[in-house]
Amino acid sequence: MNVTGIIVEYNPLHNGHVYHISKTKELTNCDALVAVMSGPFVQRGEPSFVDKWVRTKMALNSGVDLVIELPVIYSKSSAEGFAFGAVSTLDATGIIDNICFGSEIGDISALYKIAEILVYEPSNYKTYLKNFLKLGDSYPSARLKALNNYILYHNLLNVNDIDIENILNNSNNILGIEYIKSILKINSKIKPYTIKRIVNKYNQKNLTGNISSATAIRKNFMNEEVKKSMPDFCYKMIKEQIENKNAPISLKDFEDIIFYILRTSDTKKLENIIDVNEGLENKLKQASEDTKDIYELIKTVKSKRYTQTRIQRILINILLNHTKDLNDKINNYPNYIRVLGFNDKGRQLIKLMKKNAKVPIITNPNKNDYNLLKLDIDAYDVYSLALNGEKRLSKSDLKSTPVYWQP
Amino acid sequence: MNVTGIIVEYNPLHNGHVYHISKTKELTNCDALVAVMSGPFVQRGEPSFVDKWVRTKMALNSGVDLVIELPVIYSKSSAEGFAFGAVSTLDATGIIDNICFGSEIGDISALYKIAEILVYEPSNYKTYLKNFLKLGDSYPSARLKALNNYILYHNLLNVNDIDIENILNNSNNILGIEYIKSILKINSKIKPYTIKRIVNKYNQKNLTGNISSATAIRKNFMNEEVKKSMPDFCYKMIKEQIENKNAPISLKDFEDIIFYILRTSDTKKLENIIDVNEGLENKLKQASEDTKDIYELIKTVKSKRYTQTRIQRILINILLNHTKDLNDKINNYPNYIRVLGFNDKGRQLIKLMKKNAKVPIITNPNKNDYNLLKLDIDAYDVYSLALNGEKRLSKSDLKSTPVYWQP
Incomplete structure (x- = not known):
């Protein structure tokens, strides 16, 4: 079975994500799709707009077969920590053949080359870097110049088309490079793919028709216009959460x-x-x-x-x-995989995972799993103070069973 | 000048309090009235329903000449700590001749006698107490029985009229006894008076016409009926606070x-x-x-x-x-007096206090007063998280000047 992994937040899920899912299936020609998704806290350093259990349903309803949780230690980390955690978690399942992510540039070879240089640091690159640092450049600036020089000198990319600075100025390119760096660092067999994003700026603040950024959608949720930019069931799910005072969480x-x-x-x-x-x-x-x-x-x-x-x-x-003292965990391979939801195909994937995974698979957690899942359960306990009803109870997340989705 | 002190929370101020003020003036025949009032946290273990600065205005508008703050270390303490703090603070002003409080029994000699026994513990009383404890009574029960026996034996009160158990079952009698105990403990020259309360149960939960309990008023504030039970200006002040989302605080x-x-x-x-x-x-x-x-x-x-x-x-x-480690402070004499508000007569009282007080008088606090006022300023910082606007700023209470009230 050819299985592709995607790294998502779905905060909330919108048409851009639906496009990503369909393009991913097309490009990687996969038989099944696994999403590793942020839990209660997302990479922008915010609580998620709606509860992870609702976002899991959105994912399953949009063509994802299995949703696993990105542990909180990674999910609210820098691009590097976030990417490392996401790729490692997918790798740890033992069933992922490809990952496919959106990027501004949409060119995997350019991102791959940059990632390779940054991970393996060839000696010429290191010399450039050292010299620019000596000349008084800041580290990010010296790194950019060293990359530029190294790539030009070795004629590694078609420099007429590609502007390294521009690549590194776009947040999804940066994330993409980090995904590839992580693959290289952990020697994963996962093959990376990228598709060109149809919205350029992921933090665009205004609604822009069919395809709007998640930021714009969160900011304008009370505006009916928002309907256009997401699948109908997502809109309805969020409306329901808002009515129950369980969204928007900020x-x-x-x-x-x-x-x-x-x-x-x-x-x-x-x-x-x-x-x-x-x-x-x-x-x-x-x-x-x-x-x-x-x-x-x-x-x-x-x-x-x-x-x-x-x-x-x-x-x-x-x-x-x-x-x-938790810093180490950000740079370490995860030590569990938590299943948030699945459909029938996802159920098969869980069976496969249980055979192939490098770490324990937690599907129906119980009290004994608390120590393993502690950081996530405790984070949900804090998140739940913004929710209403039973979810507010402590360790409710330890008692939650995964979403089973029947279309 | 004959000055009377009263111990109040005004949470919020209602007709029962207006009655208390007028009866106090009548009974003690005083020239001026000083109220020591709880700040942001009250004796029931709650944040005050409206901000202390609003309650200060209510007090001044109802006939109080000077409002001073009951430090938070006492204000959210048990009846004993609350009473000790309030009486000590009034005593520390050096200008108070009388205090007058409401009680269910309305008989100062009965309360005084009980307080004396509890403070001086005459040997016969102590013997009774020891024996009842030996017989297996709990401390409160042994104390009640010992008091009863001691008073009966010495024929100290008209026992046909007075039921000690009933006295000790009423919260305002208990507070009254604690006030007198505090006067005795610190050897204060303050003379206690009491008036019979016209509402018996201070935590009665339903509105009861003209005279309702503060508890009932807080619980039913959205009910127009509440208007009947408080002066019009108080009602309006609270309404305004509610409109500005600065009340009700709970x-x-x-x-x-x-x-x-x-x-x-x-x-x-x-x-x-x-x-x-x-x-x-x-x-x-x-x-x-x-x-x-x-x-x-x-x-x-x-x-x-x-x-x-x-x-x-x-x-x-x-x-x-x-x-x-702060426990000691509850049993210690206060080391400052904070003025919350005054009218013209109150201004004279402040001058008098500055001559006679046993501790520093803080009228317009500044940065240097922070260490002295720390517990109160910090408590207000926490309270202010429930408020809107400028009051939310940290140490806003250190920058607040007293209310000057011109009728």
């Missing part, structure tokens, strides 16, 4: 808790949180005292070095109390 | 934070909070996992020994991180 829902933590914690404690460095603990604490709104706080703290999404990821780390 | 506003703390703190940390004893830390943590609503949580944890209000006070201690 950082705003955790504003009081985050302010409370920042105002009442000493800076020593904050300093111990993942990615809180260089005195950021003081800036965060001060901002929590001088502002009255989470977005105002983020605006006050962000800088060229600490971008808005990085600050948001840090706030999620603070909210989840993810301390620096 | 434990519900701190539900997420309290659940967050309980779920994410280890029991060692919880055990260190004031009044968390006998394994209550485990019960609280478990309840935070098994329930999804703050009132459900309280219901789960409460017992005969840990009553609802006691649990609520403990939750406030958890919210404010008031650890056991």
Whole structure:
């Protein structure tokens, strides 16, 4: 069986994702599709717009056969950590032949070449890098120039068509390079494919007809126009969640808790949180005292070095109390796979996984799985404070069984 | 000048309070009235229904000349701690001649006699107490029986009219006894008076015409009927606060934070909070996992020994991180007096206080006062997370100047 993996957040699922799914099936000619999906917290450093269990249904209803969870330690990490976690999790299933991701450039060989250079660091590249650093370039700038020079010198890509700087300026290209880097790092047999995205900017803020960004959809959900940009069942599912006050979930829902933590914690404690460095603990604490709104706080703290999404990821780390001793986990292969949902074909895939996986497969978790799943269960416990009803109970996520989808 | 002090919460101010003010003036024949008022957290273990600055205006508009703050360490304490703090704060002003409080019994000599016995513990009383304890009575029961026997034996009160058990079963009698005990303990020259309350049960839950309990008023604020039970300006002030989303404030506003703390703190940390004893830390943590609503949580944890209000006070201690090392402060004389508001007569009182007070008078606090006022400023910081606008800024309470009231 030819199985393709995709890396998704579906926050929420829209027509661009439907296009990605159909193009992926076409390009990789696969028999089955597995999605590794972020749980309660996503890569932008935000709680997911709707609960992961709802997003699982959206995925299954859109042509995905099996949904597995991207553990939270990776899901709210930098592009590098996110990509490493996603690729490693797919690799750990033991059943994935290909991955296929959207990118702005849509050219796998260009992304592959760059990833190879960054992972293997050939000596000429390293010399360029060293020299640019000596000349006073920042690391990202020196790396870009070194890549450019190395590729030009070795005539590795058709330089008339390709502008390395432009490639590295687009977030989905960067993610794509990170996916390939991860494949190379863990020596995975997974073959990467890419398709050209039909929306260029993933954080475009306005609705743009049939194909809008997830950011635009979240921002404009109360606008009927939004209907156009997503499958009807997704729209209805989200509407239902909104009616039950289980959506939209945003950082705003955790504003009081985050302010409370920042105002009442000493800076020593904050300093111990993942990615809180260089005195950021003081800036965060001060901002929590001088502002009255989470977005105002983020605006006050962000800088060229600490971008808005990085600050948001840090706030999620603070909210989840993810301390620096957990840093290792971001660079380590996952030690479990959690199944969120499947259809009949997905059920076959689970059987296959159980034979081939490199780590335990958790389908119906029980109390004994708590230690293994701890970070995810605890993260859901925090997320659930923004929900209504039974989901608010602690460890509800440990008692949840996967979605079985019959079309 | 004959100055009377009253001990209030005005949560919110209603006709019963207006009656208390006018009767107090009549009974003590005073030239000026000083109220010591709870700040952001009240004795029932709840955040105040409306902001203390609004309640200060209500007090001044109802005939109080000077409002000073009951420090938070006392305001959310047991009856004993609350009473001690309130009486000590009034005493510390150096200008109070009388206090006058409402009680169910309305008979100062009965309350005084009981308070004297409890403070001085005459040897006969102590013998009774010891014997009842030996016979297996609980402390409250042994104390009641010892009091009864001692008073009967010495024919101290007209026993045909007075039932000690009934006296001690009424919360305002108990508070009154505690006020007098505090006067005796600190050897204050303040003379206590009491007036009979016209509402018997202070936690009556239904509106009862002109005179309703504050509990009933809070519970039924959306009911127009409530208008009848309070001065018109109070009703309007609260309506305005509700429109600005600054009221009603309740434990519900701190539900997420309290659940967050309980779920994410280890029991060692919880055990260190004031009044968390006998394994209550485990019960609280478990309840935070098994329930999804703050009132459900309280219901789960409460017992005969840990009553609802006691649990609520403990939750406030958890919210404010008031650890056991602060216990001493509850039994100590206050070390400052914070002025919340005054009218022209109140301004004269402040001048008098500045001459006679036993502790510093803080009228317009500044940065340097933070250490002195820390617990109150920090408590307001937490309270303000339930408010809108500028008040949400940290240490806003340190920058607030008192209300000056011109009728």
